[in-house]
Every structure is written in structure tokens, then in C-alpha cells.
Amino acid sequence: METFPHLRKPRGNRRVVITGVGLDIPLGRDLPQLQMALKEGKSASRLMDDWAKPDYALGTRIGSPVIGFSGSSDDLWIERKIRRSMSRVSLLAVSATRKAFEDSRLPTELIQCDQTGIAFASSFGGTSTIEDYVKAYAKRPILTEGLTAMTYLKIMPHTCAANIAMALGIHGRLIASGVACASSTQSLGLAYEWIRWGMIDRVVAGGADELTPTVAAIFDVLGVTSKGFHDTPTKTPRPFDRDRDGIVVGEGAGAMILEDLDLALAREAPIYGEIVGFYTNNDAEHMTNPSVKNLVLCMRGALTDAAIEPHHIDYINAHAAGTTIGDQAEAEALAEVFSCHRVAISSLKGHLGHLFGAGGITELAGSLAALQSSTLYPTLNLDHPLRTEPSLDWVIGAPRRKEVRYMLKNSFAFGGVNTSLIIKRYL
Amino acid sequence: MIPSTKSEVGDVREHINHLFIELFQIDPAKLKEDQRLVEDLGLDSLDAVDLGLRFQKQFQINISPSDLIGIKTLGDVYLFVENKLQGVDGVPPTLGEPSRDLPSGPKEKESPSHGKRI
Numbered sequence: 202m203e204t205f206p207h208l209r210k211p212r213g214n215r216r217v218v219i220t221g222v223g224l225d226i227p228l229g230r231d232l233p234q235l236q237m238a239l240k241e242g243k244s245a246s247r248l249m250d251d252w253a254k255p256d257y258a259l260g261t262r263i264g265s266p267v268i269g270f271s272g273s274s275d276d277l278w279i280e281r282k283i284r285r286s287m288s289r290v291s292l293l294a295v296s297a298t299r300k301a302f303e304d305s306r307l308p309t310e311l312i313q314c315d316q317t318g319i320a321f322a323s324s325f326g327g328t329s330t331i332e333d334y335v336k337a338y339a340k341r342p343i344l345t346e347g348l349t350a351m352t353y354l355k356i357m358p359h360t361c362a363a364n365i366a367m368a369l370g371i372h373g374r375l376i377a378s379g380v381a382c383a384s385s386t387q388s389l390g391l392a393y394e395w396i397r398w399g400m401i402d403r404v405v406a407g408g409a410d411e412l413t414p415t416v417a418a419i420f421d422v423l424g425v426t427s428k429g430f431h432d433t434p435t436k437t438p439r440p441f442d443r444d445r446d447g448i449v450v451g452e453g454a455g456a457m458i459l460e461d462l463d464l465a466l467a468r469e470a471p472i473y474g475e476i477v478g479f480y481t482n483n484d485a486e487h488m489t490n491p492s493v494k495n496l497v498l499c500m501r502g503a504l505t506d507a508a509i510e511p512h513h514i515d516y517i518n519a520h521a522a523g524t525t526i527g528d529q530a531e532a533e534a535l536a537e538v539f540s541c542h543r544v545a546i547s548s549l550k551g552h553l554g555h556l557f558g559a560g561g562i563t564e565l566a567g568s569l570a571a572l573q574s575s576t577l578y579p580t581l582n583l584d585h586p587l588r589t590e591p592s593l594d595w596v597i598g599a600p601r602r603k604e605v606r607y608m609l610k611n612s613f614a615f616g617g618v619n620t621s622l623i624i625k626r627y628l
Numbered sequence: 629m630i631p632s633t634k635s636e637v638g639d640v641r642e643h644i645n646h647l648f649i650e651l652f653q654i655d656p657a658k659l660k661e662d663q664r665l666v667e668d669l670g671l672d673s674l675d676a677v678d679l680g681l682r683f684q685k686q687f688q689i690n691i692s693p694s695d696l697i698g699i700k701t702l703g704d705v706y707l708f709v710e711n712k713l714q715g716v717d718g719v720p721p722t723l724g725e726p727s728r729d730l731p732s733g734p735k736e737k738e739s740p741s742h743g744k745r746i
Contacts, residue, residue, distance in 0.1 A: 281653050282670065350677035 217396045218627060219473040220465050221305025221458030222566050223297040223407075227265045227451055228553060231300060232566055238552065239567050239578040240600060244435035245554050246449045252414060259417055261426035263434045265451030265554025266412050267293065283368050286354035288327025290558075293454035294361035294409040295368045297559075301405060301456035302369070305470060316402040318373035320392040321362040321409070321456070322384035323558035327355035328413045361409050361454075361558075373401055379558070382522070383481075384408040385455060386561030386612035386620040390479035392459045393622075402461050408558035409454035416557075417450050423489065425524050426450065436582055438523030438555070440548035441532060441595065443585035445523045449554035455562035474572045474624045477607075478507025484617030490526055496534035496619055500609065503621035504538075507607070512542040514623075515605040516577055518568040520613045521548035522555050531611065532588045539592050545603060547596040551581030561612035565622070571605040572626040640687075640713065641706050647682050648702075651675070661703030669702070679705075687713060 224231055227245035228238035245265040252262045272292045279287075279295065287295065298321070302312055311317065330352060337347025354360065359377035366375055374395070378387045385408025392404035410416075420426045427447035430437035439445040457473075465472060480502025484492040504511060517535065521528045535546060549564040556563050570576040579596045586595045610622045648654045654669055665671045671679075680691045689712040699708055 282672065285674075349681060350674040 213399060215397050215399055216462035217393045217459055217476045218462050218465050218470075219457050219476065219569075219624075220403075220460045220470040221301040221303075221307070221456075222473060222569070223300030223302070223304060223456040224454070224563060224566060225267055225270055225293050225297045225300075226453035226455065226553065226556060226559060226563050227267050230269075232304075232569075235563070235567050236570055239549065239570070240576075242552070242579075242581060242599075244552055244581060245451065246430075246434045246437060248431065248434050249417075252417060257414055257418070259414065260421045260428045261417055261447070261450070262431045263427060263437060263449050264412055264417065265449050265556070267453050270296070279368055283364070286351050286360075286367070287364050288330045288355040288360065289411040290323050290325070290327055290409050290452075290454075291355070291361050291364035293411065293452070293559075294321060294323070294407070294456070295365055297407065297409065297454035298365050298369065298405050298456040301407070301458050305458040305460070306468075307403070307458065307470075311403070313370035313372065315372040317371050318392070318395060318401045318404040319362045319365055319371055319375040320378065320388040320395070320404050320406040321365055322359075322377045322379040322388055323361050323408060323410045324379065324381045324384055325410055325416065325557070326358060326360050326379075328411055328415055330355040332413055332415055365405065371405070373404075380618040380620075381614035381616055382520070382555065382557055382560055383612040383614035383618045383620045384558040384561070385563075386565070386610060386622055387481055387618070389457065389459070389476070389562060389565070390481055390620055390622055393476040393479050396459055396461055402464055404459045405456050406459055407454065407456035407562045408560070410452050410557035410559055412450060412452035420448060420450055425489075427523065438550055439582040439584075440519070440521035440523045440551050440580050441528050441546075441587055442523075442580075442583045443587055445525065445528060445587075447524055448522045448550075451554035451556045453556045453559040453563060455556075455559045455566055457562060457566070472627045473569050475627045476622060477625045478503040478505075478509070478623030479621070480506055481618065481620045484619070486617065488617065489615050491530035491613055491619075492617070493530050493533045493537070495617070496530060496611075496613065497537050499619035500534065500538045500611065500621045503609065503623050507623040507625075509607060509623070511539050511544075513607050514539070514542075514544055514609050515603065516568070516571045516608040517544055517546045518564050518571075518608060518610045519546055519548040520561075520611040521580070522550050527613065529587060531613065532593065536588060536590050536593060540590075541592070543592050543594050545577055545594045545596050545601070547578060547580040547583075549578060549580075551583060552578070561610065561620070565610045565624070568608060568610065569624075571603070571608050572624065575602055575604045577601040577603050577605070640710055643686060644702075644705060644709060647679070647686065651678055651682060659702060661701060661706065663702045664700055665702065665705070683709060689713060
């Protein structure tokens with residue numbers, strides 16, 4: 202059994218901390234840039250020039266792209282044989298992961314071993330690769346036209362995770378929990394559970410997605426994109442606002458290094474916070490309409506896992522994407538779970554748009570300021586909250602100072618997947 | 629396209645060189661006949677699949693995975709394509725030694741027609 206020394210370690214309730222953060226997102230290329238953008242109230246929403254093409258027939262014209270990430274200049278450090286199987290989504294994922302490891306100050310020998318795992322997913326995989334294939338087929342309708350040895354490797358469900366492993370030499374367990382908008386939050390939750398129960402020492406967890414016109418079209422057809430703010434793009438999305446009209450489709454990648462607390466302390470790692478609770482469940486009722494009952498159960502499950510009560514939560518970073526039905530359901534669920542306790546709530550999608558696979562983790566990264574510097578960022582574009590119960594303390598306007606010991610992060614996804622994560626300030 | 633004159637053969641080799649540069653970002657200065665595909669140019673079985681696909685498209689020649697067995701150097705590639713274009717089936721005579729079991733190469737244990745883990 203010498204090959205698997207970790208399997209002989211005592212298993213049990215290990216504490217799990219965040220020791221590194223890496224981002225490539227519309228509002229910044231690292232955590233300090235994101236925090237600065239949030240502090241200044243910046244919006245990533247912008248008019249996408251080419252989306253007005255008549256043959257696109259798009260209702261929405263507003264997106265939230267990562268500007269300046271070409272996939273070439275940013276990834277020059279990746280050799281051809283590694284880069285060849287990457288669509289833009291994997292390039293973003295690898296870039297963010299590399300930054301997270303740098304931030305964590307983990308030595309190479311602790312990264313390139315079987316005690317470092319990967320929990321990383323996207324909603325779509327390599328959308329641009331699929332678009333390229335469709336264009337090639339449209340030109341010459343032969344089924345194999347445009348396909349290469351790399352096509353599958355760029356679009357497979359675990360393309361981000363596998364490419365991260367290849368690029369960084371990570372040998373531990375790998376999972377790609379591609380559950381749409383909850384992908385990265387579920388990845389964080391699973392990574393937390395692995396470490397907590399002694400299955401592995403550390404995990405890079407996160408999510409990514411790439412933005413193409415097809416992504417906009419897909420959500421356009423579903424009727425969930427914002428279409429009423431083309432003259433004022435930064436006024437949308439409007440999470441929890443009376444006048445919300447849908448999501449702003451975006452892209453990006455976020456990665457966090459989760460680690461066993463004792464090991465992190467032993468190497469004097471930076472610690473952003475401690476994950477103390479996670480729960481995930483499924484509505485099994487409707488693919489796109491959330492079930493308030495199950496959102497409530499999900500949040501209560503996370504509270505139970507963390508062994509705390511609703512009144513312990515000082516801040517909630519909501520999923521709220523700016524959709525009519527989704528925001529309503531989340532607000533109703535929040536009102537039920539926190540009915541006896543006034544709790545501060547905001548959604549960072551007003552600033553960021555919907556980053557899909559990268560959404561949950563990016564919003565969590567932005568919210569770490571609550572634990573570290575007692576700063577709550579408001580919900581951008583929230584002028585008229587959709588509910589007015591005294592217990593729901595909407596953070597509006599300027600950033601707010603508030604001491605936070607526990608925060609709750611929600612991410613909900615099409616397909617009925619709900620995830621709630623609880624993070625505690627590390628003392 | 630069947631090259632018969634010296635200049636046409638030269639064109640084929642130029643096409644192949646362009647493919648190597650485009651597909652594999654090979655330094656043009658490295659494109660010499662004696663360069664080994666795996667050891668010197670850094671190609672592997674997945675590259676062989678893409679090379680075969682491009683040959684089929686560019687030269688309208690049918691290539692099966694077994695056709696590629698025995699190809700070791702860039703010079704072998706030139707001869708293989710030229711022979712195919714002239715209607716000579718199978719591995720070019722100059723490439724027939726059994727020890728030349730590329731493009732997989734000594735470190736690769738996979739079939740040239742398949743990825744590692746299906």
C-alpha cells in the first residue's frame with residue numbers, strides 16, 4: 202500500500218480552507234482587479250457590435266465578454282501539444298487555474314501529485330469549436346467536414362478539467378460537474394467534501410465558459426436574455442429589481458485552491474476563508490422554473506451541514522441573475538429561510554452579467570471581501586426591490602461596511618440543480 | 629493531382645511543408661528530409677490523425693491508419709504522398725523496414741487512429 206499513503210491517513214472531519222484564487226473574467230484578470238471594479242461600481246455589460254447582424258436574428262445585443270484574452274498571447278506559455286486540445290473555454294480555465302496556484306504559493310511538487318485533484322466544469326464546453334464545425338458543414342455538407350483529432354477533446358464535458366490536468370501535471374482525482382450555472386459552486390462543494398472526508402489533500406475547483414453568438418441565441422430562444430436596455434447596456438442585468446428583464450450572457454473562468462487546513466497552516470499558506478457547509482439537491486419538477494420548496498431545502502441543508510442557524514448568516518451572495526421567475530423564486534425562498542432574521546443580501550451579477558460556469562466562483566471571489574475587509578458590495582441596478590419584507594436587507598447603492606462571520610453563496614441552474622455553500626471567516 | 633515533373637514533385641513537398649507549419653507550428657528551418665517526426669519535430673499519434681485528414685483533403689488521396697505505419701521522417705512523408713499520388717498503394721518501398729513502427733514512436737503506445745482513452 203506504499204503507493205497510496207493517503208489512504209492510511211485518519212479520515213474524518215477535516216477543515217477546508219481557500220488558499221488561492223485565480224480569475225480571468227470581464228471585470229478583471231485577478232482578484233484585486235475584480236475587487237476594485239466592484240468597489241467602483243463598474244458594469245461588464247456592453248453592446249456586442251456583431252450581434253446586430255440580421256442573420257443572427259438575436260433579440261439581445263448585450264454581452265459580458267473577457268476583453269483582451271485572445272487565446273494566443275495569454276497562452277504562449279503553453280506548448281503546442283498541450284494547447285492543441287483547448288477551445289477558448291479551456292484556455293480561460295487553464296489561465297485562471299495557473300493564477301490560483303501562483304496565488305496559493307503551492308510548490309510544484311505539491312501540485313503535480315495524486316494528492317491534488319481537480320473539480321472543474323463548464324456549462325457548454327468548447328462552443329466556438331462546435332460553431333466552427335457547423336460553419337464547415339454549412340459550406341460543404343459532409344458529416345466529417347471540419348472535424349479533426351482535436352474536435353472531441355475541445356468539446357467534451359470535461360474538456361476544462363482534462364486540459365488543466367494536462368497543462369499543469371495534476372494527477373489526483375478529477376470530476377467535471379457540468380451543471381450549467383451551478384457548475385463552479387457545485388465543484389467547490391464537491392472539492393470541499395473530498396477534502397473534508399479525507400479523500401484528498403487539496404483540490405483546484407472552479408468553472409469556465411466561453412461566449413459566442415450561439416450562446417446568446419440559445420438563451421434568447423429560451424426567453425431569458427435581457428432585451429430592453431440596448432441604449433443603456435450598463436443598466437442591465439437588474440437582479441431582484443422590479444424592472445429586470447433577463448440575463449446578460451457572459452464568459453470567464455474562476456479557480457480556487459481548496460486545502461486541508463492543517464496542511465495549509467503547515468506551509469503558512471494565505472487563507473481567504475473556510476468552507477464549512479455545502480448542500481445540493483434537485484427540483485425534479487421543471488427544467489427551468491425553480492422550485493421554492495427545494496431552494497429552501499438546499500439552503501437549510503447547507504446550514505445543517507455547517508451546524509449553524511439562519512441567524513448566524515451575516516451576508517448572502519445570491520444567485521439572482523435578473524430573470525423574472527428565477528429572482529422571484531430565490532427571493533421567496535430567502536424570505537422563508539431567513540424570516541426571523543434580517544440578513545444582508547446582494548447579487549454580483551448586476552456588475553458581472555451571467556458568467557455561467559464561472560459565475561458562482563467569481564461571485565464568491567468578489568464576496569470574499571465580506572470576510573476579509575467587512576465590505577459588502579451592492580447589487581448593481583437594484584433600484585426597486587421585488588420584495589420588501591423587513592428580513593430582506595438588500596444591499597443597494599454604495600458598498601457597505603459590515604462585519605461578516607458567515608456568508609452563504611447560492612447558485613441555481615437549469616435542470617433544477619440547486620447549490621448552497623457556507624463560508625466562514627478564518628480566525 | 630498526380631505529379632510527374634520535377635517541379636510538380638517540388639510543389640507537393642512545398643504543400644506538405646506548409647501543412648506542417650500550419651498544423652504543427654513547426655519552424656520552417658527544421659523542415660528537412662532527415663528530420664524524425666516524433667523525436668525531432670515533436671509529433672504524436674493525434675498529429676498523425678490530423679495530418680492524414682489534411683492529406684486526404686489536400687491531395688484527394690485515401691489514407692488508412694495502416695498506411696502511416698513505417699513513416700519515420702519528413703522524407704518518408706514526402707515519398708508516401710508522392711507514391712500515393714502516382715497510384716502506388718501501401719508503404720513506399722523505401723519505408724518498408726519493420727522496425728519503423730511510427731508515427732506512434734517509442735514513447736507512444738497508442739494506435740495512430742485512436743486517442744488514448746476512448
